[in-house]
Amino acid sequence: MISSGMIEFAGVPVWINRGNCKACDICVSVCPSGVLGMRYDPTSTLGAMISVDNPDSCIGCNDCELNCPDFAIYVASKEDLASVGKKFAKLTDDSKERQVKIISNNYMSLDLQGVK
Ligand code: SF4
Numbered sequence: 001m002i003s004s005g006m007i008e009f010a011g012v013p014v015w016i017n018r019g020n021c022k023a024c025d026i027c028v029s030v031c032p033s034g035v036l037g038m039r040y041d042p043t044s045t046l047g048a049m050i051s052v053d054n055p056d057s058c059i060g061c062n063d064c065e066l067n068c069p070d071f072a073i074y075v076a077s078k079e080d081l082a083s084v085g086k087k088f089a090k091l092t093d094d095s096k097e098r099q100v101k102i103i104s105n106n107y108m109s110l111d112l113q114g115v116k
Pocket residue numbers: 016020021022023024025026027028050067068069070071072073
């Protein structure tokens with residue numbers, strides 16, 4: 001998480017600010033662990049919205065937060081996560097394989113396979 005103290009810990013490994021997300025796919029493309037995906041959302045300006053589909057696979061690398069151009073996705077600190085009895089995952093072969101599938105699915109969530 002950005003350490004300015006201005007972003008409140010949401011009690012989960014990674015979370016989003018829907019108001020800021022421009023559906024650019026960047027965070028999905030950089031996540032190594034298949035945590036994120038895009039979903040169609042008619043209420044969003046671009047018709048899509050980022051979705052945290054597999055928060056339990058988040059390894060806390062911060063790549064999504066660091067690469068988001070719109071300050072729309074945040075990652076917990078280890079300490080904040082520990083304060084609610086949680087910890088980041090390890091990168092597994094399953095997570096890596098899921099990420100490959102998400103990329104192949106045009107960055108869309110895997111339950112939307114083949115619809116984009
Ligand atoms: S990088 Fe940021 S703006 Fe782009 S899809 Fe992800 S959360 Fe939304």
